[in-house]
Amino acid sequence: xxxxxxxxxxxxxxxxxxxxxxxxxxxxxxxxxxxxxxxxxxxxxxxxxxxxxxxxxxxxxxxxxxxxxxxxxxxxxxxxxxxxxxxxxxxxxxxxxxxxxxxxxxxxxxxxxxxxxxxxxxxxxxxxxxx
Numbered sequence: 001x002x003x004x005x006x007x008x009x010x011x012x013x014x015x016x017x018x019x020x021x022x023x024x025x026x027x028x029x030x031x032x033x034x035x036x037x038x039x040x041x042x043x044x045x046x047x048x049x050x051x052x053x054x055x056x057x058x059x060x061x062x063x064x065x066x067x068x069x070x071x072x073x074x075x076x077x078x079x080x081x082x083x084x085x086x087x088x089x090x091x092x093x094x095x096x097x098x099x100x101x102x103x104x105x106x107x108x109x110x111x112x113x114x115x116x117x118x119x120x121x122x123x124x125x126x127x128x129x130x131x
Contacts, residue, residue: 035123041086042122048083049131052094052114055079066110070094087118087128095129 052070055078059067073079084091097113118128 038123044086045116045118045128045131048085049114049116051079052083056111056113060112065108066099066112068109069111070096070114072111085116085118087116087120093117 052073055073056067059073059076059078067073067076070082074081082091082094085093093116095115095117096111097115098109099112100107100109116128116131121127122131
């Protein structure tokens with residue numbers, strides 16, 4: 001007749017191995033999660049920049065001059081609102097690029113491009129401010 005030994009528990013080595021495995025797996029998951037969040041923010045930043053640049057181009061095509069500011073795009077209903085920069089979390093951190101255009105009344109400064117005001121570099125190594 002076989003006796004079952006119910007007093008046996010986990011050894012210290014078994015517990016150490018299990019805790020080590022859990023730690024390694026959770027670290028891998030956390031790194032993957034963080035890079036996924038960064039990739040998502042970068043995709044939103046690219047889309048926001050594309051939409052604002054498209055609105056600036058439409059404004060120029062319709063009026064043959066660039067807008068004075070980003071708020072002109074909202075006022076003239078080319079975009080509904082100025083999107084927030086996903087890297088900074090603010091709509092106030094966009095970096096506008098201006099050019100001088102000649103009009104009948106002389107030279108006028110206009111917004112021809114917009115870039116991110118976020119510091120730092122993307123996962124591909126480029127600077128956010130260069131996008």
